[in-house]
Amino acid sequence: VNNLIPSLKAKKEYTGLGSEYELDFHIENAALKFMGTNNFSPSGLLLTGVNNDPKKPLTRLSDAREALRLLSEQDIEQLSQPLYRIKVPYRWRVSTPVELQETSPSPIIKGTIDLPEVTAAFYPDMVAPINNLAATSLEKFRNAIRKVSFGIDVNPGRLVYINNRFTFHSRDAFKPTLDKSGNPIRWLQRIFIAPDLWNHRTLEPVKDRVFKLALNH
Ligand SMILES: [Fe+2]
Numbered sequence: 001v002n003n004l005i006p007s008l009k010a011k012k013e014y015t016g017l018g019s020e021y022e023l024d025f026h027i028e029n030a031a032l033k034f035m036g037t038n039n040f041s042p043s044g045l046l047l048t049g050v051n052n053d054p055k056k057p058l059t060r061l062s063d064a065r066e067a068l069r070l071l072s073e074q075d076i077e078q079l080s081q082p083l084y085r086i087k088v089p090y091r092w093r094v095s096t097p098v099e100l101q102e103t104s105p106s107p108i109i110k111g112t113i114d115l116p117e118v119t120a121a122f123y124p125d126m127v128a129p130i131n132n133l134a135a136t137s138l139e140k141f142r143n144a145i146r147k148v149s150f151g152i153d154v155n156p157g158r159l160v161y162i163n164n165r166f167t168f169h170s171r172d173a174f175k176p177t178l179d180k181s182g183n184p185i186r187w188l189q190r191i192f193i194a195p196d197l198w199n200h201r202t203l204e205p206v207k208d209r210v211f212k213l214a215l216n217h
Helices: 030-034 064-068 073-079 132-147
Strands: 002-004 023-026 044-051 059-063 084-086 127-129 150-152 159-163 167-171 187-193 203-207 210-215
Touching: 023 132, 030 084, 059 064, 059 159, 064 132, 073 132, 127 132, 159 167
Parallel strands: none
Antiparallel strands: 002 187, 023 167, 044 159, 044 187, 059 150, 059 167, 084 127, 203 210
């Protein structure tokens, strides 16, 4: 379980602890779908609210299957080719070996557009298209993702399941409301769902179910 509480130190970060910048639509741990031959990305996420910020920053969800229906065949074709390098989050790059900081050229869409698996993150410096045509199609996909999205206030008592294989999520920018002792009020909890940890066997275990992105062999 990760506790997502805004950190006043991290307010300008693009992470679950940030606040002042919108955390734009992304698939969780997108780059980890294409690390070598393994997929380390969670298949789903659970979010629940513990404490609600009165400003109600929303978590937004977007079903990529709906977004893909808005795109041209040419854009689908581009997004299905290995034309995109997907990067690990900025905060990780300092401690990650260079060869694991970004994927080799990978597709954004795998499978058919009715039954796709998608991989992307739209906050800054997360996906590097390898040419202009690929970049244009990615931008159109981003706009379509925004268009079909909807907001949810993850308040206490609500449990949201996000299928991380084709559902993007984002978090609004907000200025955290503080309690009497000066601590941010907002508090969400997040769980990563993985059907099994077989792929993780080559990673360095930090704790029982916590792994470091450094290959063991
Ligand atoms: Fe996320």
